[in-house]
Amino acid sequence: MGDPDADxxxxxxxxxxxxxxxxxxxxxxxxxxxxxxxVCDPGTLTIRAANAPAVDLFGYDRGTLTLxxxxxxGETDVTVAGEPVADVAAAVSDVDSPVSDESDVPxxxxxxxxxxxxxxxxxxxxxxxxxxxxxxxxxxxxxATPRVAAAxxxxxxxxxxxxxxxxxxxALFRCTEGGTLSRWNDRLAADSGYxxxxxxxxxxxxxxxxxxxxxLGEALSRVYxxxxxxxxxxxxxxxxxxxxxxxxxxGPVTDGxxxxxxxxxxxxxxxxxxxxxRLAVLTRVLRHNFRNDLNVITGFTRRAIEAIDDPELTAxxxxxxxxxxxxxxxxxxxxxxxxxxxxxxxxxxxxLASAVDAALESLDPAVRERAAVEVDVPEEMAVSAVAFFxxxxxxxxxxxxxxxxxxxxxxxxxAAELPSESWVSLVVADDGPGIPPAERSVLTGEETPLExxxxxxxxxxxxxVTAGGGSLDIAESKAGGSRVGLSLRAAExxxxxxxxxxxxxxxxxxxx
Numbered sequence: 324m325g326d327p328d329a330d331x332x333x334x335x336x337x338x339x340x341x342x343x344x345x346x347x348x349x350x351x352x353x354x355x356x357x358x359x360x361x362v363c364d365p366g367t368l369t370i371r372a373a374n375a376p377a378v379d380l381f382g383y384d385r386g387t388l389t390l391x392x393x394x395x396x397g398e399t400d401v402t403v404a405g406e407p408v409a410d411v412a413a414a415v416s417d418v419d420s421p422v423s424d425e426s427d428v429p430x431x432x433x434x435x436x437x438x439x440x441x442x443x444x445x446x447x448x449x450x451x452x453x454x455x456x457x458x459x460x461x462x463x464x465x466x467a468t469p470r471v472a473a474a475x476x477x478x479x480x481x482x483x484x485x486x487x488x489x490x491x492x493x494a495l496f497r498c499t500e501g502g503t504l505s506r507w508n509d510r511l512a513a514d515s516g517y518x519x520x521x522x523x524x525x526x527x528x529x530x531x532x533x534x535x536x537x538x539l540g541e542a543l544s545r546v547y548x549x550x551x552x553x554x555x556x557x558x559x560x561x562x563x564x565x566x567x568x569x570x571x572x573x574g575p576v577t578d579g580x581x582x583x584x585x586x587x588x589x590x591x592x593x594x595x596x597x598x599x600x601r602l603a604v605l606t607r608v609l610r611h612n613f614r615n616d617l618n619v620i621t622g623f624t625r626r627a628i629e630a631i632d633d634p635e636l637t638a639x640x641x642x643x644x645x646x647x648x649x650x651x652x653x654x655x656x657x658x659x660x661x662x663x664x665x666x667x668x669x670x671x672x673x674x675l676a677s678a679v680d681a682a683l684e685s686l687d688p689a690v691r692e693r694a695a696v697e698v699d700v701p702e703e704m705a706v707s708a709v710a711f712f713x714x715x716x717x718x719x720x721x722x723x724x725x726x727x728x729x730x731x732x733x734x735x736x737x738a739a740e741l742p743s744e745s746w747v748s749l750v751v752a753d754d755g756p757g758i759p760p761a762e763r764s765v766l767t768g769e770e771t772p773l774e775x776x777x778x779x780x781x782x783x784x785x786x787x788v789t790a791g792g793g794s795l796d797i798a799e800s801k802a803g804g805s806r807v808g809l810s811l812r813a814a815e816x817x818x819x820x821x822x823x824x825x826x827x828x829x830x831x832x833x834x835x
Contacts, residue, residue, distance in 0.1 A: 345371075345454070345455040345457060346371060346372065348454060348455040349362045349371050349372035349454060349455070349459065350372045352372070352454050353372045353373060353374040353377075354374050354375070356374055356463070357376070358376055358463055358464070358465060359374065359376040359377040359379070359380040359381075359445075359463065359464040359465065360373070360374050360376070360377060360461065360462065360463045360464070361373045361374075361377050361388065361393070361461075361462050361464075362454070362459050362460070362461055362462075363392075363393050363412070363459065363460040363461075363462060364459070364460070365412075365416035365451065365458060365459065365460045366416075367392065368392045368393040368394060368409065368412055368460070369391075369392055369393075370388050370389050370390075370391055370392065370393060370396075371389060371459070372389065373385055373388040373389060377464065380443075380445070380464055380466060381396055381436065383396075393408065393409075393412060393460075393462060394408050394409055396436060397434055397435065397436040397437070398435070398436065398437055398438050399434075399435055399438065402432040402433060402434050402447075403432070403433040403434065403435060403444070404432060404433070406432070408432075408434060411430055411432060411449060412449055412460060412462075414430065415429075415430050415449045415450060415451060415460065416451050416458070416460050428450075429448035429449055429450040429463070430448070430449045430450065431446065431447065431448045431449075432446075432447055433445070433446060433447070433467060433471075434447050441468070442468065443466070443468055444466075444467045444468050444471050445464045445465060445466060445467055446464070446465045446467045447462060447463070447464055448462070448463045448464075449461070449462050488508040489508055489509060491508075491510075492510070493510060493588050493589065493590050494507070494508065494510040494511035494514055494588065494589035494590070494591075495507065495508045495510070495511070495586075495587070495588055495589075496508070496511050496527070496586070496587050496589070497576070497584060497585070497586045497587075498527055498543075498584055498585040498586075498587070499584055500547075500582070500583050500584055501526075502526055502527055502528065502543055502547075502585070503524050503525060503526050503527070504522050504523065504524065504525050504526075504527060505523075505584070507519070507522055511589060514559060514561070514567065514569075514589070514591055515530055515559060515561055515562065516561040516562035516563055516565075517562050527539070527543065527587075528540050528543070530559060530560065531557045531558060531559055531560055531569070532557075532558045532559075532560045532566055534558070535556070535557035535558045536557060538555045538556070538557055539555055539557045539571065541555075542554070542555040542571070542573055543573065543585065546573050546574065546575050546582070546585050547575070547582050547585065550575045550577065550582050551575070552572070552573070552574035552575070553572075553573060553574075554570065554571060554572040554573070555570075555571055556568065556569065556570050556571075556592070557569055557571065559589075559591075567591055567592075567593055568591070568592040568593060569589055569590065569591060569592060570589070570590045570592050571587055571588065571589045571590075572587060572588045573585050573586070573587035573588075574586055574587070606657070613650070613654050614651060614654055617647045617650055617651050617654075618651075620643070620647045621644055621647045621648065621651075624640050624643045624644050624647070625644060627640055628640045628641065628644075653779050656718075656779045656780055656783055657779065659711075659714060659783060660779070660782070660783050660786070668709040668710055668711060668790060669709065670707045670708055670709055670790070670791040670792060670812075671707070671708070671709070671710065672705050672706075672707060672814035672815070672817055672818040673705060673706055673707070673708045673710075673712060673814065673818050674702075674704075674705050674818040675700055675701075675704045675705060675706050675738055675747065675749065675811075676700045676701065676702045676704065677818075678706075678708070678712055678713045678716065679698055679700050679713075679716055679736055679738075681713040682713040682714070682715075682716035682717040682720065683696065683698070683716075683717075683720065685713070685714075685717050686717060686720060686721060687721070690721055690724050690725060691724075693724055693732060694723075694724040694727065694731075694732035694733060694734050694753075695731065695732070695733050695734070696720065696724075696733075696734045696735075696736065697733070697734070697735045697736070698735075698736045698737075699735070699736070699737040699738070700736065700737065700738040700749075701738065704738055704740070704747060705813070705814035705817075705818045706747050706749075706791075706793075706811040706812060706813060706814055707791055707792060707811070707812040707813070707814045707815065708787075708788075708791035708793070708811060709787060709790045709791050711787050711790075712787055712788075712791065714783075714787065715783070715784040715787040715788060715809075716736070716749075716751070718780045718781075718783060718784050719751040719780075719784060719807050720734055720736065720751060721780075722780055722781075723751060723752075723753035723755060723804070723805065724753075726755055726756065727753055727754070727755030727756070727804070728755065728756060729754055729755060732753065732754065732755060733753065733754050733802070734751065734752070734753045735750075735751075735752050735753075736749070736750070736751050737749075737750050737752075738750070740813070741810070744813070745812065745813050746810055746811065746812060746813060747810075747811045747812075747813050748808060748809070748810055748811075749808070749809040749811060750806060750807070750808045750809070751806075751807045751809075752800035752801070752802070752804065752805070752806040752807075753800060753802070753804040753805055754800065754802035754803060754804045755804040755805065756804065757799060757800075757803070757804050757805045781795075781797075784807075788809050788811070791811065791812065792812045793809055793810050793811040793812060794809075794810045795807065795808070795809055795810075796808045796809075796810070
């Protein structure tokens with residue numbers, strides 16, 4: 324390409340507007356315009372002058388531009404709307420129409436000057452102007468490519484979001500700063516029973532019944548006031564008057580430091596609530612009958628033992644009693660598991676020594692007296708665990724004693740900081756026969772037949788420990804028995820005072 328500042332060839336012929344040798348004046352005119360501009364002959368659309376921004380935008384030097392026609396600048400000669408550029412220019416410079424001046428509104432259109440990657444789309448504006456005594460067609464241009472690319476990306480993202488919102492089997496919604504619905508998917512409309520168009524501008528809380536809308540209102544207040552993501556449960560009041568149990572999770576939409584709206588997810592809990600209710604009834608009935616019938620078996624069997632004088636038969640009946648008592652313990656452990664799962668506790672700082680003391684105090688006295696229990700847990704050690712954690716220790720110690728067939732069972736509970744300093748190890752070791760391999764499958768999640776009550780107990784221990792972010796490992800102790808190691812997160816906060824109740828399952832975050 325030539326010198327972009329080179330003057331075009333001198334043309335002394337009269338222009339279509341009757342001016343002679345107006346090139347210098349036209350060039351001076353366009354150079355005064357800060358945006359990309361060219362001046363054309365209205366009749367032929369030949370470019371007579373172009374400024375530096377036009378040279379930079381189109382990529383031609385000035386000399387080349389002034390030898391081209393307006394429509395030659397682009398790879399296509401039609402606007403984005405499909406109208407020929409020449410027709411648009413002809414309409415602007417039509418000699419039969421009233422003559423325009425600089426104050427007239429320009430004719431605007433979009434034009435793909437370059438197609439491909441990278442392409443170039445421009446916003447064009449055409450108008451006529453009187454320059455040096457003649458009428459000229461002035462064309463101004465601005466690069467619209469970034470705007471078009473951004474709009475295309477937004478459209479793509481919007482289509483993706485729309486597809487996701489209609490695919491996810493949950494109600495999705497967005498609220499304005501005032502808490503009214505601005506966007507939602509079909510699931511919310513279907514759950515509520517309202518026509519989608521009627522939801523626009525509706526306050527989210529108005530979709531829920533009076534008894535539970537307060538909880539939703541408080542959750543929204545935390546979102547807007549504190550910028551927190553929160554969740555709650557409420558009853559959706561459908562158009563037909565049905566009350567549907569609903570769980571909502573809501574988070575803030577921010578603009579800088581300011582909350583300008585909220586987005587949320589809603590889930591119909593009807594099926595889950597019915598399932599939980601039926602399972603709870605089934606569990607209570609089974610556990611009640613289970614316990615009562617086993618107590619009957621135990622009572623009659625003990626009376627039979629007292630009434631006979633046959634050592635072999637007595638031993639068999641003692642096994643019946645032992646089996647019944649073991650099943651009773653399984654029933655009690657299942658009750659604890661049900662409570663743990665229903666309350667969904669959150670971890671909190673816990674003084675480890677206090678937790679161990681509470682666990683040993685809750686042991687059955689008859690079981691506690693059967694073994695020597697050694698404790699080596701530093702007083703200052705604290706871990707992050709759920710409130711049920713002492714029950715896990717009780718279960719491990721109880722299991723270590725009950726299933727130890729040595730003459731003088733010994734159990735050791737010890738704790739130490741791990742090298743990472745952010746983890747603590749608590750170990751319960753014994754000198755008994757060890758835990759059968761089948762029961763160690765608690766760590767792999769495999770369902771296998773369990774030989775005695777320690778099986779469900781180990782599941783319970785594992786769930787308690789993992790609920791606090793820890794893990795459980797089973798190995799052989801130095802004495803040949805079992806060694807259950809718990810890896811626990813070191814507490815970041817301060818545990819309760821020594822005088823405080825170390826174990827209160829009801830004092831849990833996120834309870835039922």
